[in-house]
Amino acid sequence: MGVEVAVISSDAAIITVCGELDADTGLALQHQLAGQVVHGRRHLVLDLAGVPFMDSSGLRVIVRTVNDMRNVDGTVSLAAPTQVVRRVLDLTGVGMSCRIFDTADAACEALLGRKSEVPIRTVCDTANR
Template sequence: MSEPAGLGVEVAVIGSDAAIITVCGELDADTGLVLQHQLAGQVVHGRRHLVLDLAGVPFMDSSGLRVIIRTINEMRNVDGSVSLAAPTEVVRRVLDLTGVGMSCRIFDTVDAACESLLGREDEAPDRSVRDTAAR
């Protein structure tokens, strides 16, 4: 977030095995590795269920899509899941055209994704624990 061409990634732990990953900036060949490292770190820390908040991603190319698909496949290998939340119109179009929605759930809001993940219909997740990385 500190550099115009960078990618901001913020992690909010919402359970012992779940986290919300908020992504801000363009997700492309130059920034995809930043997200990939953050997602891999979550797996190392025992997170098996990830919600990717894409509301702050104005653009995503095939490199960004590759990172998401790779993460979906890796999470399946550990009996986990990935949910995508609040994609911008441009990102949603890429996800729809490539059929990513057949591999993971896509939600209109982060709260809806968290409610589904946590099995809660009536309460929002606790986002009090945060780990921030900006590039």
């Protein structure tokens, strides 16, 4: 799994995830997300376009992050989930807890009220696999 972070404002970041999100990789993502909160990020966009598979462990990371962000008056938006991931999100009702957008650009625009000034990368960092 690869994770790339792009800070789009002092309190917001896009976290691009690539690879399977499961029991083997979920903890690494959880640490990345927790680190963003420590650095003052209160609004996170999780770009899931590069996630071909997600099991209950990955879902647990997302739900935990949504709850953690609520505790700091923050938000989590999900962007561009693949068809398989979107099905898991729909079946579990996660979309009722956070907004789901078709693209990371749309999520950033909704969050910032304008187009993101940080280019959204579609290439995944595979060094962390």
